[in-house]
Amino acid sequence: MIEADAVGFGYDDDRVLRNVSLRATPGETFALIGPSGTGKTTLLRLLALFEPPDAGTVRAAGTDAWSLSNGRRVATRRRIGMVFQNRSLFSTSVAHNAGYGLAVRRSWPDRARRWLRGLVGRPPLEESVADALETVGLREAAHRPARSLSAGEAQRVAFARALATEPDVLLLDEPTSNLDPRNTALIEEAVAAARERDIAVVVATHDMQQARRIADRVGVMLDGTLIEQGPTETVFGDPDDERARKFIDGELVY
Amino acid sequence: MFGGIIAEFGTRYLISIVVVTLQVSLAAVSISTLVSVVLAGVLGFGDFRGKGVLVSVINTGMGFPSVVVGLVVLLLLSNAGPVGGGFDLGLPGVGVLYSFGGVELLYTPTAMVVSQVVLATPVITSVTLSAIESVDPSIRDAAFAAGGTARDVQIAVVREARYGLVTAVLAGFGRAVSEVGSVLIVGGNIAIATGGGARVSFTRTLTTAITLEARQGNYGTGIALGVVLLTIALAVNGLGNVVRDRGRA
Ligand SMILES: Nc1ncnc2c1ncn2[C@@H]1O[C@H](COP(=O)(O)OP(=O)(O)OP(=O)(O)O)[C@@H](O)[C@H]1O
Ligand SMILES: [Mg+2]
Numbered sequence: 001m002i003e004a005d006a007v008g009f010g011y012d013d014d015r016v017l018r019n020v021s022l023r024a025t026p027g028e029t030f031a032l033i034g035p036s037g038t039g040k041t042t043l044l045r046l047l048a049l050f051e052p053p054d055a056g057t058v059r060a061a062g063t064d065a066w067s068l069s070n071g072r073r074v075a076t077r078r079r080i081g082m083v084f085q086n087r088s089l090f091s092t093s094v095a096h097n098a099g100y101g102l103a104v105r106r107s108w109p110d111r112a113r114r115w116l117r118g119l120v121g122r123p124p125l126e127e128s129v130a131d132a133l134e135t136v137g138l139r140e141a142a143h144r145p146a147r148s149l150s151a152g153e154a155q156r157v158a159f160a161r162a163l164a165t166e167p168d169v170l171l172l173d174e175p176t177s178n179l180d181p182r183n184t185a186l187i188e189e190a191v192a193a194a195r196e197r198d199i200a201v202v203v204a205t206h207d208m209q210q211a212r213r214i215a216d217r218v219g220v221m222l223d224g225t226l227i228e229q230g231p232t233e234t235v236f237g238d239p240d241d242e243r244a245r246k247f248i249d250g251e252l253v254y
Numbered sequence: 255m256f257g258g259i260i261a262e263f264g265t266r267y268l269i270s271i272v273v274v275t276l277q278v279s280l281a282a283v284s285i286s287t288l289v290s291v292v293l294a295g296v297l298g299f300g301d302f303r304g305k306g307v308l309v310s311v312i313n314t315g316m317g318f319p320s321v322v323v324g325l326v327v328l329l330l331l332s333n334a335g336p337v338g339g340g341f342d343l344g345l346p347g348v349g350v351l352y353s354f355g356g357v358e359l360l361y362t363p364t365a366m367v368v369s370q371v372v373l374a375t376p377v378i379t380s381v382t383l384s385a386i387e388s389v390d391p392s393i394r395d396a397a398f399a400a401g402g403t404a405r406d407v408q409i410a411v412v413r414e415a416r417y418g419l420v421t422a423v424l425a426g427f428g429r430a431v432s433e434v435g436s437v438l439i440v441g442g443n444i445a446i447a448t449g450g451g452a453r454v455s456f457t458r459t460l461t462t463a464i465t466l467e468a469r470q471g472n473y474g475t476g477i478a479l480g481v482v483l484l485t486i487a488l489a490v491n492g493l494g495n496v497v498r499d500r501g502r503a
Contacts, residue, residue, distance in 0.1 A: 048399055050395070050398065050399075074401070074403055077398075077399075077401055078401040080399075081399070081400075082399035084392060084395060084396065084399070086392055087392065088392040088393070088395060088396040089396070090393060090396065090397075090410060090413070090414060091414060092413070100396075100397070100400050100402075100410075101400040101401050104397075104400060104401050104402045104403070104406045105401060158396075161396075161400060162399075162400070165400070165401060
């Protein structure tokens with residue numbers, strides 16, 4: 001549903017991405033691996049339509065997303081969910097965080113009404129928010145302040161925030177980088193569940209074992225280029241590119 | 255000590271001073287807050303030529319001497335100024351000063367509100383702006399990625415800065431309530447005699463009353479009024495802290 005075609009991008013003058021093409025397919029998990037600073041986050045931001053590429057096209061449902069009107073592009077963005085590498089929760093309740101995506105999709109009068117009701121008492125948890133929190137095992141924490149959560153719990157709430165809007169595409173940037181094995185397993189289960197629901201998942205990760213566990217396809221990124229991509233077994237078992245092989249074998253040390 | 259001033263002043267007179275003080279400062283801070291949030295939003299989210307200059311002007315405005323502000327407001331509201339009516343052209347400083355087609359503004363609480371708005375707005379804007387600017391960029395990213403429009407992103411950032419906004423309003427109130435120079439100039443420190451030796455404040459605030467008492471050598475009364483002023487300032491700050499702490503919990 002979301003696709004990068006020969007994309008190039010740079011902050012100021014530095015070329016960060018060069019000629020990158022990849023496609024996120026429904027029901028498939030694509031793992032983006034590669035050393036630090038090679039442009040994985042930058043690529044995910046382009047796929048999330050944060051900014052237009054300098055070269056090439058980012059297509060959503062077959063259409064160049066940056067040829068769309070502003071309103072249409074917002075609608076397109078709302079089919080995409082993203083979880084960030086670093087802590088990104090609002091300093092409100094867990095429920096508010098998880099429900100934020102739904103909240104911004106409501107009409108202004110509806111939002112005003114709910115806001116006023118919230119001043120009087122606690123609004124009931126919407127079903128999809130409750131489900132999303134349930135998926136990450138934090139249903140009970142709904143009314144806790146987000147700032148009181150541990151890093152692992154916060155990451156799971158961020159995941160729930162993306163899930164609650166029932167996106168077609170889920171972009172995950174190192175979703176388990178500072179989590180313990182239990183939290184990591186919870187997130188990986190949630191990714192598997194998303195995949196079952198026909199969501200297209202793109203996950204950037206440093207953890208090659210994780211890529212093997214959860215990905216259908218893998219792309220190896222080096223210096224802003226996808227030097228190798230293909231089915232997980234092929235990339236890990238018999239990569240074409242020599243540097244990709246070295247990276248996977250742990251010889252390419254940065 | 256309080257028994258003393260109440261006996262000397264009359265309860266009604268003392269209360270009227272406190273009421274005028276609070277009315278003027280609260281009105282000024284309310285108006286300033288509305289103006290400041292819009293201004294800080296434009297400066298915090300917008301990008302336009304002259305933004306840097308505007309920010310420096312506002313930061314300079316935080317330190318404006320209040321007597322100068324009072325003087326400028328006096329000139330603006332007087333006949334000589336652009337807002338003044340065109341009745342008594344040519345004779346500066348003469349007669350009652352009119353403006354807005356005959357509505358008398360100078361030496362009224364309204365004039366004091368105007369000058370306090372000028373004093374409090376830079377303070378509130380500046381503190382609000384730095385609160386908005388110190389919100390982590392991850393908040394903008396999170397709001398955007400969750401499907402927020404540019405407007406939603408701004409709201410999320412301002413919500414994140416809400417305790418900074420409380421601090422800003424408190425700072426603005428502190429500046430307004432404790433200020434003497436401009437309210438003295440544009441308000442005139444007027445109390446009205448109500449017969450039988452009783453008086454009631456018209457434009458006399460706690461600060462201008464203290465000035466008057468000190469000048470007349472009534473130090474005890476001055477100090478007592480000072481204590482009332484301090485109590486108000488502390489109470490308002492305490493209230494602000496309660497709001498902040500409840501939000502942080
Ligand atoms: N906002 C920015 N301004 C300027 N340069 C940036 C910015 N963000 C990233 N970069 C640069 O772009 C390059 C790619 O960064 P990116 O964050 O995409 O890497 P990454 O593959 O996600 O790394 P990591 O694995 O450490 O998260 C880096 O050299 C980085 O310094
Ligand atoms: Mg990254």
